[in-house]
Amino acid sequence: xxxxxxxRIAPSPSxxxxxxxxRTALFNYLYAKKTGGTFVLRIEDTDALRTEQAYVDNIFxxxxxxxxxxxxxxDVGGEYGPYTQSKRFDIYPKYxxxxxxxxxxxxxxxxxxxxxxxxxxAVKNHKAYVYSRKCLNITPxxxxxxxxxxxxxxxxxxxEHKELVFNDMVKGELKxxxxxxxxxxxxxxxxxxxxxxxxxxxxxLMKITHIIRGEDHISNTPKQILIYEALxxxxxxxxxLGMILAPDRSKLSKRHGATAVSDFVKEGYLTDALxxxxxxxxxxxxxxHEIKTVDEIAQDFRINEISSSNSIFEYDKLNWMNGQYIKKxxxxxxxxxxxxxxxxxxxxxxxxxxxxxxxxxxxxPLTTLKDIKDDVPYFFGQKxxxxxxxxxxxxELSRNVLTKFIELATSWDFCDEEKIHNDLADFRAYFKEKYxxxxxxxxxxxxxxxxxxxxxxxxxxxxMILGKDRVISxxxxxxxxxxxx
RNA sequence: AGCGGUAUCGUCUAGGGGUCAGGAUAGCAGAUUCUCAUUCUGUUGACACGGGUUCAAAUCCCGUUACCGCCGCCA
Numbered sequence: 001x002x003x004x005x006x007x008r009i010a011p012s013p014s015x016x017x018x019x020x021x022x023r024t025a026l027f028n029y030l031y032a033k034k035t036g037g038t039f040v041l042r043i044e045d046t047d048a049l050r051t052e053q054a055y056v057d058n059i060f061x062x063x064x065x066x067x068x069x070x071x072x073x074x075d076v077g078g079e080y081g082p083y084t085q086s087k088r089f090d091i092y093p094k095y096x097x098x099x100x101x102x103x104x105x106x107x108x109x110x111x112x113x114x115x116x117x118x119x120x121x122a123v124k125n126h127k128a129y130v131y132s133r134k135c136l137n138i139t140p141x142x143x144x145x146x147x148x149x150x151x152x153x154x155x156x157x158x159x160e161h162k163e164l165v166f167n168d169m170v171k172g173e174l175k176x177x178x179x180x181x182x183x184x185x186x187x188x189x190x191x192x193x194x195x196x197x198x199x200x201x202x203x204x205l206m207k208i209t210h211i212i213r214g215e216d217h218i219s220n221t222p223k224q225i226l227i228y229e230a231l232x233x234x235x236x237x238x239x240x241l242g243m244i245l246a247p248d249r250s251k252l253s254k255r256h257g258a259t260a261v262s263d264f265v266k267e268g269y270l271t272d273a274l275x276x277x278x279x280x281x282x283x284x285x286x287x288x289h290e291i292k293t294v295d296e297i298a299q300d301f302r303i304n305e306i307s308s309s310n311s312i313f314e315y316d317k318l319n320w321m322n323g324q325y326i327k328k329x330x331x332x333x334x335x336x337x338x339x340x341x342x343x344x345x346x347x348x349x350x351x352x353x354x355x356x357x358x359x360x361x362x363x364x365p366l367t368t369l370k371d372i373k374d375d376v377p378y379f380f381g382q383k384x385x386x387x388x389x390x391x392x393x394x395x396e397l398s399r400n401v402l403t404k405f406i407e408l409a410t411s412w413d414f415c416d417e418e419k420i421h422n423d424l425a426d427f428r429a430y431f432k433e434k435y436x437x438x439x440x441x442x443x444x445x446x447x448x449x450x451x452x453x454x455x456x457x458x459x460x461x462x463x464m465i466l467g468k469d470r471v472i473s474x475x476x477x478x479x480x481x482x483x484x485x
Numbered sequence: 486a487g488c489g490g491u492a493u494c495g496u497c498u499a500g501g502g503g504u505c506a507g508g509a510u511a512g513c514a515g516a517u518u519c520u521c522a523u524u525c526u527g528u529u530g531a532c533a534c535g536g537g538u539u540c541a542a543a544u545c546c547c548g549u550u551a552c553c554g555c556c557g558c559c560a
Contacts, residue, residue, distance in 0.1 A: 010560095012559090012560050014559095014560080044560065046559095046560075047559065047560065050559090050560090108558090110558095112558080115557095115558085119557095123486090126486050126487090127486080127487080128486075128487045128488075128556070129487095129556070130556095154558050155558095156558095171489095171490070171491095174489075174490085175489090176488080176489075177488080180487075180488060180556090181488095181556090182556090184557090184558095185557085185558045186558095187558085188558040189558060190558075192558085194557090194558065194559085194560090195559070195560045196560095198560090199560090214554090215489090215490065215491090215553085215554065215555095216553090216554055216555070217554095217555090218489060218490070218554070218555075219488075219489065219554075219555040219556070220555080240490085242490085242491075242553085243553070243554075245552095245553075247496085249552065249553080250553095251553090251554095277497095280497060280498080280509085281497065281498095282497090282498090283498095284497080284498050284499065284508090284509090286499095288499095288507095288508060288509080290497095290508090290509060290510095307491095307497090307498075308490075308491070309490085309491045309492065309553090310490090310491070310552085310553055310554090311496085311497065311498090312496060312497080313496095313497095314495085314496045314497075314510085314511085316495090316496065316497095316510055316511045317496075317497065317509075317510045317511080318510095319510090319511095320509090320510060320511085321510090323523090327523080364521095364522060364523050365521065365522040365523070366522095375521095424519075425519090428519070438519095439518095439519055440518090440519055440520060441519095442519075443519035443520065444519080444520065446519085447519075447520065453520090453521090454520060454521080455520045455521035455522080456520070456521070456522095457520095457521090457522095458519085459519060459520090460519095
């Protein structure tokens with residue numbers, strides 16, 4: 001009988017949630033969803049110096065924003081808590097002692113200097129460093145001596161030399177010669193467990209059945225399997241994902257720009273687009289629809305179909321995808337998300353209705369929400385700068401168009417967008433017929449006067465949002481510019 | 486140095502002994518629109534290299550190269 005699937009994500013709160021961690025979380029989440037399993041969140045905060053509560057909060061918030069909700073974790077609890085590693089410190093020594101008692105581990109009294117020396121020797125002889133095992137069989141007298149010197153022992157795992165093979169869910173069969181590993185520390189001399197030991201104990205106790213993580217952990221895997229075996233515990237399945245690389249093929253880091261999910265959000269990326277994009281790094285849908293929600297992806301997800309190679313994080317496709325999500329998102333929700341990016345403007349000038357209208361007519365060209373800032377200044381304030389369109393407004397054509405525009409628009413209904421749209425069409429037709437002005441020339445004059453620009457959103461929408469007074473006064477400003485010049 | 490992993494258009498990928506090597510994105514060209522953009526249509530572009538195995542190799546095997554990762558009392 002197959003155990004119920006339990007997977008986990010175990011971020012360490014020494015920074016905001018990294019996009020790579022988000023992808024790992026996603027694949028774990030997808031696997032849990034697909035198999036009806038449980039998704040566990042564990043916070044690995046054993047490094048007290050680098051841990052900050054703000055990072056823990058950021059991890060929670062980011063994961064939630066991405067839609068990766070966990071079934072068990074520090075906040076929601078669960079049967080196998082605590083889910084914060086620092087609250088589990090009393091657990092590890094017991095198991096370490098058990099391994100010592102059974103002869104799977106031993107105390108090591110070597111100082112850092114001694115260890116350093118061994119490593120230097122190895123480097124000098126062009127050999128891989130493997131711990132010498134000199135503490136494996138120390139006499140009681142030596143031990144007595146070390147204690148007298150005030151030394152504190154670490155505990156090393158005694159690595160059995162053999163060929164270790166496991167079947168990786170994404171990479172296939174992986175083989176290791178454990179004689180190359182060397183006895184590694186499981187408990188530091190300060191009493192804290194090392195990473196490799198703590199994860200195994202935690203994963204074992206939390207009954208994790210499948211460990212899906214980045215391939216930077218591949219070489220930890222044989223060590224961890226050895227510990228499982230020594231403990232007499234069932235070894236979980238492992239699956240190692242390729243890494244996300246920056247465009248220069250190096251590790252994605254601050255110098256490449258955004259790395260944390262919250263950074264991307266600040267840049268104006270939608271979390272839905274982000275998680276969708278990141279899913280496509282290594283996974284591809286069986287149909288040809290790439291735009292999918294996490295739950296839709298889960299339906300179609302097969303862990304063994306994940307690409308096992310690294311992939312490069314390029315913005316081209318993310319930008320496109322973000323634009324797609326912006327275009328199809330609910331206007332009210334989109335408006336809420338866009339408001340923080342409009343801090344340069346006095347939003348009290350616009351009713352919520354008009355604000356949403358503005359978002360509706362300006363969303364199309366956006367690749368990120370941040371872009372909206374430069375596309376909307378003319379919706380605010382009374383006047384508009386004409387520096388960019390001075391020459392255009394100075395033409396006879398513009399004067400002609402604007403004169404007529406003021407005359408006609410005065411009697412337009414500024415609450416009926418559809419009607420304004422038609423009025424504008426008639427307006428263009430009139431000038432085309434009477435003066436042979438191209439429709440776009442006619443509109444350029446109007447647009448220039450009302451917005452100070454030659455390009456932008458739908459004119460009917462703009463006119464409606466601006467309202468009669470501003471439309472007429474700006475049209476007059478545009479017209480008078482010629483006289484002044 | 487050693488050990489492990491990976492190699493298909495610029496990028497993300499599909500495919501997998503016989504395919505015009507498919508799609509997406511980016512690029513380019515055209516169409517539509519009041520502008521920009523969107524959208525639509527078309528188009529450029531790839532099996533790392535060398536040996537095998539085979540009637541047939543991008544696909545299987547070996548080697549080389551490149552890249553990534555790991556070699557901590559970090560996680």
